[in-house]
Amino acid sequence: MILTLALSLAPQFSTGPQPVAPYGLPHTQPSAPISQGQGSGGPAVIEDFEAYVVGVGSAENIGSTFLDDTTITGTGQGPGLTLAGTFYSCTGGSLQWNGDTYFGLPTKTFLANSGDSTLYVGYAVPQASVGFGLHAFSGFADTATVEAYDTSGSLVDTVTVNVPGPATVPVTLTGPNIQRVIIRGTYSWSPIIDDHDFDGGTSCGLQLSVSGSCPGPMTFTVNGGAPGDPCKFGYAFGTGSFVIPSGPCAGTVTGLDGTATPVPGTFLFDGAGQVNQTFFVPPGACGAVYVQAINLADCCTSNVILIP
Template identity: 35%
Template sequence: MIAVDFDSQIYGIDSNTGATWAIAPGENLLINSMAKNSAGQIYVAGSDASGVGHAPLALLDLDRARFTIVADVPLQTIRGMAFGSGDVLYAIESGFADIDDLYTIDPLTGMVQFVGSTGHTAIQSLAYWNGLLYAYDNANLVPGPGLVTIDPATAQTTDVNPAVSSGTNDFQTLCFDSAGVLYGASTILATIDTMTGKPDVYAGLYPLVRGMEFMDPIPYAMRLTVVGACPGTLQAAIMGGSPRDRIAFLYSIGSSGPVAIPSGPCRGTVLELGANASLGVMSNSGQFGNARSIEFPVPAVTCGQLRIQALNLTTCETSNVVLVD
């Protein structure tokens, strides 16, 4: 899973254990929501840092762990987002008198359309499954809201189970996995039964997570991310290895290959790098199977030409290739 906190720091989360690791430091964004469309693109939005009443909508580049602002949304605070049928983007804003309103957002232009008022005051999350929006109202009332469904056409809400209140659970984000299991997170990680509204908290999280989504699978054993601006100082990181694997971060300049490793323990393994592929740095994966390189300088002349790929010397598996632009 990929996650962000309010200060736009990016984290990886193991959905089975709740193990969390930092991927990239924050940028100048205040993030309160995350949503993934059918193409696997991940958007984030949150609060207006300038005070003019417009919140930026940004696209997350997983390869480079950075955000690109794609639209200016005329909403003050976007508390939750979810893509619905036809990739319609829905958003919750804390509106007049703190009543949570439902909008749609055009990701290309940032234009919004008011759908309706939910009548709730403490929704901080939104997710979509099988024709319905799901949200979690954190108002600490007994009996009280907790998990609710929202009609995407009218914003009418239904309490999934009035006997189950939010209580001490405070969910800042919701998302579904591919099987339709609902997950919620903040400083805790839980699955939430969509029939009963009951959360099953199974892990604590060290960041306060404000947005979370499952990443689409890639045809590689490991996922590589390269953090930092070019020219400048970069750092490469992988997830998807096993504890104590030996990881080599390889690079080439110019052509993209493929090229087969000519010798050594991984002889014959095909890389998606050029014939000038070289060893950059080595690292060992930690207890969660993640590895990070030391920081390394990259000159301007290589920007747009430098390709990086990770090779697991323990298994001879490879990662995706990241073009450093």
């Protein structure tokens, strides 16, 4: 499980001082892109990295090598610094947040000040398409290689582009079940990213919603299945990347954490491709329990919802 591996391989907080990038001398940049991606897509949400408080014209190492929406950084900011459904990590040094106008950058941006030029990005739900706006510090033109890997660890798309300076260089990667992206540059720090667009809920069209008042009977509606396909629900007390251990969808990465528990019963999509199922929700679940649905025919997972 990628999230577990990231947590075990890299400590959450950096262990020593790290100068804020950029530093050293700029490199000579090739004159043209080396390769291009496979196409474009339409992911659902955009992370713009505007939540962290950093001064205009400055940058800050956040004192952490792992960041998701639950992280409190080594500088004391968070949680809620990023959108749910994705995480960012590096193997050393610190993740770094850049303020507006820092070395010519147009808005707040993000990088891994890691010493090995690499930023890792992971997803709670496998993606069909992901995109980034890449930048470089003014005077430090870079060449970025961006690789997408699926749930089995196989490379499904790669892009290598020149990043001349602060102006945005858009990159999109596509492929089945993208679980992890690796972004590498030519300096000690990674290429700079902004406007990370990805599907925060589902990459295969299954949509979950809920109606009713908690506690009490609540109706969970799933849209997007084929008529007659079997559907199951699961719940947990947090979001994460729990992997289903057995059954027809063994190996599927969910958006729930390790407390994930299947709801008894299997329900069939009707002629309109919909499941409507009412459950009694106890008081302890209100505002505390997350729910996700899965189509057992194709192992497509829905968005994750928090019971209100």
